[in-house]
Amino acid sequence: MPEIAFSQTARVVVPAGSFHSVLPEVEGEPVAVDSFYMDETAVTNEEYLEFLKDNPEWKRSKIPPVFTNNGYLREWKSDLDPGYENVGVNRPLTRVSWYAANAYCAAQGGRLPTLNEWEYSAQLMEFDSDAEMNTFSSGLINWYSGIDVKNLAEVGSTGIENTEGIKDQFGLVMEWVEDFKPIIADELSLDCGTVGRMNTLGSVYSYAASIRYITRMSFNPKITTGMVGFRCAYDVPAPSSQNNINGETL
Amino acid sequence: MKRAISKITLLVGMIFFGMSSMLSAQTEEYKLDGMTFGMPEAEVYTEDYNGPPVVGEYITQLPNLAPLDYEGNKHHEVRIDIMVQEIEVAEGVRYQAWTFGGTVPGPVLHVREGDRITFVMKNRSDEEVTITEPAKGGSPFMNQVANNPYQKNSSAIMPMPHSMDFHAGTVAKDDKWRTIGPGETIKFDWIANYAGTYIYHCGTPSVLMHTAMGQHGVVVVSPKEGYPTDYEVDREYVIVQSEYYLTKGSGDLYTYDFEAASNNNPSHVVFNGHQTILHDQPLKANAGERVRFHVSNNGPSGTSSFHVIGGIFDRVWLEGHPFNEMRGMQTVLLGASGSATIDMIVPEEGKYILIDHEFVDAEKGATGTLKAGPRKN
Numbered sequence: 001m002p003e004i005a006f007s008q009t010a011r012v013v014v015p016a017g018s019f020h021s022v023l024p025e026v027e028g029e030p031v032a033v034d035s036f037y038m039d040e041t042a043v044t045n046e047e048y049l050e051f052l053k054d055n056p057e058w059k060r061s062k063i064p065p066v067f068t069n070n071g072y073l074r075e076w077k078s079d080l081d082p083g084y085e086n087v088g089v090n091r092p093l094t095r096v097s098w099y100a101a102n103a104y105c106a107a108q109g110g111r112l113p114t115l116n117e118w119e120y121s122a123q124l125m126e127f128d129s130d131a132e133m134n135t136f137s138s139g140l141i142n143w144y145s146g147i148d149v150k151n152l153a154e155v156g157s158t159g160i161e162n163t164e165g166i167k168d169q170f171g172l173v174m175e176w177v178e179d180f181k182p183i184i185a186d187e188l189s190l191d192c193g194t195v196g197r198m199n200t201l202g203s204v205y206s207y208a209a210s211i212r213y214i215t216r217m218s219f220n221p222k223i224t225t226g227m228v229g230f231r232c233a234y235d236v237p238a239p240s241s242q243n244n245i246n247g248e249t250l
Numbered sequence: 251m252k253r254a255i256s257k258i259t260l261l262v263g264m265i266f267f268g269m270s271s272m273l274s275a276q277t278e279e280y281k282l283d284g285m286t287f288g289m290p291e292a293e294v295y296t297e298d299y300n301g302p303p304v305v306g307e308y309i310t311q312l313p314n315l316a317p318l319d320y321e322g323n324k325h326h327e328v329r330i331d332i333m334v335q336e337i338e339v340a341e342g343v344r345y346q347a348w349t350f351g352g353t354v355p356g357p358v359l360h361v362r363e364g365d366r367i368t369f370v371m372k373n374r375s376d377e378e379v380t381i382t383e384p385a386k387g388g389s390p391f392m393n394q395v396a397n398n399p400y401q402k403n404s405s406a407i408m409p410m411p412h413s414m415d416f417h418a419g420t421v422a423k424d425d426k427w428r429t430i431g432p433g434e435t436i437k438f439d440w441i442a443n444y445a446g447t448y449i450y451h452c453g454t455p456s457v458l459m460h461t462a463m464g465q466h467g468v469v470v471v472s473p474k475e476g477y478p479t480d481y482e483v484d485r486e487y488v489i490v491q492s493e494y495y496l497t498k499g500s501g502d503l504y505t506y507d508f509e510a511a512s513n514n515n516p517s518h519v520v521f522n523g524h525q526t527i528l529h530d531q532p533l534k535a536n537a538g539e540r541v542r543f544h545v546s547n548n549g550p551s552g553t554s555s556f557h558v559i560g561g562i563f564d565r566v567w568l569e570g571h572p573f574n575e576m577r578g579m580q581t582v583l584l585g586a587s588g589s590a591t592i593d594m595i596v597p598e599e600g601k602y603i604l605i606d607h608e609f610v611d612a613e614k615g616a617t618g619t620l621k622a623g624p625r626k627n
Contacts, residue, residue, distance in 0.1 A: 069296050069433045071376065138508045145459055145506035146346060146499070149376075149407050194455040204508075214455045218411030222296075223431040225376045225409035 009047065009231070010040040011238045012166050019120045022198040022209045023184055033120040037238070038113055039231035041155035041167050042092040042175060043104060045082040051104050052080060058103055067099035071224045090154040092173045092229040098221035101176040105232035112178040113233035115216075119209070122169035124162040130203075137204035140170055144211050147173065149226030174216065176230040185217040285420075285443040286366075292426050292438035299372055299435070302388030303331035303379055304351040308360045311353065311394035312522040313487040313533060315470060315544065316360045326361060329370045332452075332465070333379045334408040336503070337401035339494050340518055340525035340615065345504040346406045347464035350414070350450070352381030353401055354523040355490045355548060356467030357391040361418075363445040363474045369414070369438055376409035376432035400527050411454055416440060417587060418448035418469040429454045445473035446570030447488075447544045447589035461550035462495050462511050464523075468546045468589070473572045479565060479593055484539035489528075491556070491584070491606060491616055492548040494518040514551050519611040521604065521618045528604065528618025537598045537625035542591065544570065549586035555607040557581040558594060558620065565593040581607050599624045 014037070018030040025031060052059050059079040060072055074095050077083030096104075098112075105111050113121070127133035158171035169175070188194050198210035219228070279288040306328040308316040330351045337347045337354060350356030350371075361367060382403055384396040395403070409432035415423065419440035426438040451457070452465035468490055493516035497507035510517060521528050535541045547554040557580060566582055568574035570591040582590045596602070599622050606616035 070298065071433055141459070141508040142497075142506050145463060145508075147408060149409065195458075207508075211456055211459070215411060218429045218454065219431045220434075223433060225432045226407060227409050 009043070011037040011234055012040050012164050013037050013237070014117070014121050014124070014164055014166070017120065017124075019116075019123050020206075021116065021119060022206050022213055023182070031116050031120070033116050036113070036117055037110075037234040037236070038117070038121055038166055039233075040165065042172060042229045042231045044090055044155055045076075045084070045087050045093050046090070048093045048096070048104060049080060049082060051107055055103065055107055058100055063100065067222065068097040069222045069224055071095055072097060072100065074224070075226075088152070088154070091152050092155050092168075094149065094152070094173055094226050094229045095224040096228075096230070097224050098176050098180065098219070101230040102178075105230075108232050108234075109236075110232040110234040112176055112230060115177045115179045115182060117233055118169070118175065118177045121162055121164070121166055123209075124164060126163055134204045137208040140208040141204070141211060143171060144208070144215065147227045173227050173229040174212070176228060177216070180216045180219060182217070188217075286364075286441045287420060287443075289421050289426065289439045289441070292428060292436055294428065294430055294434055294436050296433060297372065297435050302385035302392055303329070303333055303374065303381060304357050304389045304391045305329035305387065306359065306389045309357045309389035309391045310360070311391050311398065312355060312358055313489060313528075314394065315358060315486045315488050316390060318360060318362055318472060323362060323364045323366070325366045325368065327368050327370075328359060329372075330357060330359075330414075331372045331374045331379070332412045333374050333381070334406040335381065335401075335403045336406045337403050337464075337523075339401070339496070339520065339523065343496065343504055343518070343525075344402075344502070345494075345496055345506075346408055348375065348408065348410065348412070348452070348460060349464050350452075350467050351391065352379065352403055353395060354464035354466075355492060356450070356465070357389065358467065358488050359469045360472070361442045361469065362472050363442055365442050365471075367440055367442065369416075369440065370435060371414050371430075371437075372435040373412050373430045373432050375412065376407055378405035378407060380405050398531075400524055400531065412452050412460065412465065413454045414450060415453035416448065416450045416469060418442050418444070418446075418450070418471055420444075423453065427453045442469070442471040445471050445572060446567075447471070447546050447591060449546055449548050449587045449589070451548070451550075451587075458511055458550055459506060459508075461548070462493065463506055466490075466492060466548040466550075468544070468548070470544050471570070475572070477565070477567060477572050477591065477593075479540065482540045483542045483593065485535055486542045486544065487533050488544045488546075489521055489604065489618070490523070490546050490548050491519065491521055491554045492523065493550065493552050494520065511551070516552065516611075516614060519552065519606065519614040519616040521616060525615035532601075532619035532621040533604075534621055534623070535596045536623045537596055539596050540564070540593055541596055541620070542593050544589070544591055545582070545584065546589040547584035547586060551586055552611060553586065553608065554584040554611070554616070555581050556584060556590070556592075557605050557607040559603040559605060560600070561594045561597065561602055563592045564595050567591040596620070596622045598622065
């Protein structure tokens with residue numbers, strides 16, 4: 001068994017701004033988002049293992065059933081052994097419930113990003129042309145139809161990052177957010193027309209976004225699946241002890 | 251740093267639970283025009299189930315239809331789980347399909363008008379389920395697939411939320427057709443109030459993606475009083491037309507092609523889920539026999555102009571309802587999710603080609619063979 005070095009994920013500052021959500025919004029008023037910090041990459045198995053050592057009540061054998069369905073950390077060899085020969089090194093953690101994700105982020109002094117924070121960050125991408133954006137978005141839709149959970153890539157390896165340097169919000173796993181099932185989810189009723197009604201920007205980009213929103217809204221907080229991981233958000237920069245180039249104060 | 255489960259986590263969790271249990275449905279059963287409406291509220295739960303994914307006596311693999319060997323009405327207990335399977339849809343073309351019951355299209359359920367169905371479905375998209383081995387307690391479908399796995403199924407994982415929309419059911423979709431996440435199970439009742447052949451499909455958006463990925467099948471509801479020619483029918487087959495929108499992926503597998511799907515440009519249009527299955531395994535009949543086809547066009551987006559080369563349809567019941575009778579039709583136009591019950595007299599020994607007379611579809615695969623032997627007296 002190789003020795004796995006535990007490294008704190010870099011926190012990246014996401015400056016305040018606004019974006020168009022595919023959820024209904026006041027016409028002409030994009031959703032404003034305050035600045036916040038977010039993990040550069042998704043939480044890995046190694047990082048979660050460290051959390052479990054400090055918080056044994058979240059171990060697979062200890063977690064209360066109100067906080068998870070069966071299948072929590074299903075692929076792990078044992079309570080404190082991810083079994084890197086199976087799950088790989090530096091791969092995103094999956095098969096954790098929303099509750100567990102919350103607890104992890106709280107233990108890091110953070111929280112899950114809100115839906116709007118996550119989406120705003122994810123959509124901070126620059127494309128040279130509409131054609132390029134459409135190609136990217138079509139690829140994204142195809143990816144949503146075929147996430148290969150048995151062969152997840154390493155975090156930071158997708159080559160997809162936003163303008164601030166936050167990596168893999170697309171192309172690796174889907175991610176928990178704090179309010180993944182906003183109240184509006186019931187109103188939208190998630191029927192066949194939902195994709196069309198959400199296609200507010202009239203582009204392939206918003207089509208891809210609507211699939212992401214709908215899929216996420218269809219979960220309940222106890223679900224653990226091989227395609228859902230998470231990263232944390234913070235209201236403050238990383239502690240100064242952490243050597244982090246992006247951790248400047250706002 | 252050691253922390254107990256935070257109070258906030260708990261609180262927010264309780265709010266979520268509260269929200270999800272606020273849904274309620276009509277539970278008062280009532281009769282109208284001889285039909286039954288008002289089904290109890292659907293249940294969503296988790297279960298430790300790893301048994302056969304398709305359970306029920308009257309469930310078969312295409313093109314077979316289980317005979318209804320009971321009189322009057324029956325209460326069916328049916329399970330059709332959701333699974334991901336890598337399947338072959340044409341020579342050399344494999345993809346990871348989202349399926350009901352493990353095949354595309356899913357299993358054929360046969361019931362009689364007025365039957366009640368208690369339906370259970372587990373979303374097993376996050377576990378590997380083998381469907382090519384006979385399963386104890388499974389439906390005839392399971393054995394038929396084990397004996398004839400023509401899509402060369404192998405298990406795969408692709409966790410997604412899914413749902414079930416039976417067109418044969420008359421219920422509130424926000425209750426019964428609810429989306430369930432990986433690992434969850436839904437259970438609900440419905441009554442087959444109308445005779446006919448009805449598609450079922452996943453109704454979780456994007457419906458285009460979910461249906462094109464393989465989540466559809468049919469229920470055949472035989473009329474209470476039958477069709478007028480029932481006593482003359484020698485053979486029955488179920489034919490489902492559908493489209494695939496696939497493109498070569500980075501490895502050996504094909505993947506969903508969003509562009510093609512949004513442009514109505516299928517890579518394959520097929521009968522019974524495989525481009526050549528009805529040629530590799532032709533339907534059989536003899537000259538002079540009356541063959542009945544239950545034909546459904548499951549789309550998701552195309553139409554079918556169903557025709558049999560060399561035959562004329564003696565009777566056609568549009569949507570399979572015995573009142574919608576037509577005679578002497580050469581071609582039946584089926585919209586997306588449309589169906590017909592068709593009788594054809596097989597004229598003489600030889601080959602007859604089932605075809606979507608929209609030739610662009612035929613050339614993408616929507617053809618099949620009916621092989622007729624000599625007349626038997």
